[in-house]
Amino acid sequence: MADRVGNRGYVTYALRRAAQAVVVILLAYVLTFVVISVLPGDPVTTTLRNPQSGFTEEQIARIVSYYGLDQPVLVQLWHSLSRFLTGDLGVSLRTNLPVSHLVAEVVPSTLVLAASALAIAVVLAFTIAFGVQYLPRPFGPALRAFPSLFLSVPTFLIGLLLIQLFSFQLGLFRVIDSDSGLATFFAALTLGIFVSAQIAEVLIANLDQEARQEYAGVARSRGLGQVQLLLRHLLKPSALPVVTVLALMVGEVLGGSVITEAIFGRAGVGSLVQRSVSTQDLPVLQAVVTLAAVVFVVVNLVADLVYPLLDPRVRLLAGQRRSTARPEPGVPEPGVAAR
Amino acid sequence: MTLSAVARTAPAPAGSRRARRRSARRIPPSVLLSVLVLIVVVAWSVAPGLFTSQDPVNGIPADLFRPPSAAHWFGTDQIGRDVFSRVVHGTASSVTSALVAVAIGLVVGGLIGLLSGFLGGIVDATLARFVDVLLAIPSFLMAVVVVSALGFETINAAIATGVSAVAVFARVMRSEVLKTRSAVFVEAALVLGGSRWHVLLRHVLPNASRSVLQLAVLQFGLSILTIASLAFLGYGDPPPASDWGLLVSIGKDYPLAPWLVWAPAFVTILTVLSLNRISRWLRKTA
Numbered sequence: 001m002a003d004r005v006g007n008r009g010y011v012t013y014a015l016r017r018a019a020q021a022v023v024v025i026l027l028a029y030v031l032t033f034v035v036i037s038v039l040p041g042d043p044v045t046t047t048l049r050n051p052q053s054g055f056t057e058e059q060i061a062r063i064v065s066y067y068g069l070d071q072p073v074l075v076q077l078w079h080s081l082s083r084f085l086t087g088d089l090g091v092s093l094r095t096n097l098p099v100s101h102l103v104a105e106v107v108p109s110t111l112v113l114a115a116s117a118l119a120i121a122v123v124l125a126f127t128i129a130f131g132v133q134y135l136p137r138p139f140g141p142a143l144r145a146f147p148s149l150f151l152s153v154p155t156f157l158i159g160l161l162l163i164q165l166f167s168f169q170l171g172l173f174r175v176i177d178s179d180s181g182l183a184t185f186f187a188a189l190t191l192g193i194f195v196s197a198q199i200a201e202v203l204i205a206n207l208d209q210e211a212r213q214e215y216a217g218v219a220r221s222r223g224l225g226q227v228q229l230l231l232r233h234l235l236k237p238s239a240l241p242v243v244t245v246l247a248l249m250v251g252e253v254l255g256g257s258v259i260t261e262a263i264f265g266r267a268g269v270g271s272l273v274q275r276s277v278s279t280q281d282l283p284v285l286q287a288v289v290t291l292a293a294v295v296f297v298v299v300n301l302v303a304d305l306v307y308p309l310l311d312p313r314v315r316l317l318a319g320q321r322r323s324t325a326r327p328e329p330g331v332p333e334p335g336v337a338a339r
Numbered sequence: 340m341t342l343s344a345v346a347r348t349a350p351a352p353a354g355s356r357r358a359r360r361r362s363a364r365r366i367p368p369s370v371l372l373s374v375l376v377l378i379v380v381v382a383w384s385v386a387p388g389l390f391t392s393q394d395p396v397n398g399i400p401a402d403l404f405r406p407p408s409a410a411h412w413f414g415t416d417q418i419g420r421d422v423f424s425r426v427v428h429g430t431a432s433s434v435t436s437a438l439v440a441v442a443i444g445l446v447v448g449g450l451i452g453l454l455s456g457f458l459g460g461i462v463d464a465t466l467a468r469f470v471d472v473l474l475a476i477p478s479f480l481m482a483v484v485v486v487s488a489l490g491f492e493t494i495n496a497a498i499a500t501g502v503s504a505v506a507v508f509a510r511v512m513r514s515e516v517l518k519t520r521s522a523v524f525v526e527a528a529l530v531l532g533g534s535r536w537h538v539l540l541r542h543v544l545p546n547a548s549r550s551v552l553q554l555a556v557l558q559f560g561l562s563i564l565t566i567a568s569l570a571f572l573g574y575g576d577p578p579p580a581s582d583w584g585l586l587v588s589i590g591k592d593y594p595l596a597p598w599l600v601w602a603p604a605f606v607t608i609l610t611v612l613s614l615n616r617i618s619r620w621l622r623k624t625a
Binding site: 020023024025027028031032035036148149151152153154155156157160164168251252254255256258259262273274277280285288289292293296297 | 468469471472473474475476477478479480481483484485487488560561564567568571572574584587588591594597600604607608611612615616619
């Protein structure tokens, strides 16, 4: 479909977006560094000299010179950034292990959790949105309240409730056995509910709008049933924006993993963050936040690049993305994100 | 969150203006109820002493783990403190900190969006990149990093939450300003010789304020949730403070006294739900 979009425009657009993404990632690193070095006091040497961390004076001196802690902040930033560019994430202050090693250890678990959470969120959102449209009177409209309710319940509470109900009462899974399939499912459900509400809101609004369009009225007048109408006409234009929303939700899931993993006792990126915060392990914190930004930016870049290929109404003019279709309330601007 | 907030600020379909005006005059009962909830919550935070006479800090050792009753509406906790009193006394901290967060997001983000949209050009391009960077860092991670940089206190959690909301306010403000700027009446004001400042203050800001107000109400609810989550993780004031998130976090260790979790959770959900309802209504009637 790329040639319909116009190859040259698309390539220009893709290159521009990729360049922007690189800039954003680098600046995210700098911003994180700045925020972290605002830290009052000298937590680095406090952590290092803590007898529990078991560093010898020699090792401390090596780490201090490695991070350039005796130098001005700008010089430190420069060293840190150039190391980051060569893929060196530094050394953990708590364990004296390379940060990349620590992170790589926990990434798979969080990836599984995040991917399942997004999948559950999509299924839930579509179920709610279809229910709103097609369930008979008292039930359908009542479902409209669900996204709003889901957005009002703290994630930690959902987690506690699920554990209470399915682990303590029904004994379906054990929290200690946190990597079992069911435990992962409930953790993902905890994380996915908030996300599903956001997707459902967009989906419901889009379906409402599409159902009011003239073409839908014409199809109906020609005798097309509700289900046929949905599957053949309404679904595609309503569901496409979900791609963009889903990409934005990656940030939500990565942030939410801190809470979910704490509640379900999972070893993942989120619990690594929590441990690093309590032990002031700044290099780990810096690395995890930057990696989260990288994941977010890359996923959104891919979503933005794929979108024009999926939706021919979005044409690319002079390397910019512009929609030739009517403005759609449910389609956020590319790159607009969400908390 | 905010994705829905951004989606919501999109122009409503034309043609239903009369209907919208009518619905603006008649306030739906659910909105009235929400306002009532908020009035109670505000009253709790301003004058907790009026609503409960029991001590939120020192317990009565004879009254451990009493289930909810007429004497103790929300029961008592592990050292015999009245949970209702703890929730009421924790309101001020839970609600004001969310207010601080919204204020930070509103002022900083609003200013960025205003300058970005109104000045355009290189200012816009620079600020847009900055906002992109803020958006790229997952906001809860951002809040966690900021609060760990500032220290574990509720006020710092509020600042952290505010920082993580800056980008959203900037986005919405910018798009509102752009929308108004290209409106005919703004062009007319400029042609008639209105200065840029005059146009900004008299025309652009008032027109943008409705969407931003609706976003602010929504963010108020979200900030309550974020701050509760930070408190839950132990990044707020330590006990005997009784922030709602902290109450849930402590209460979860006593599964045989489920009211310790449900009472503060119920109040949190009801407050946020009310804020969401009002925000939704503001959007509809805008």
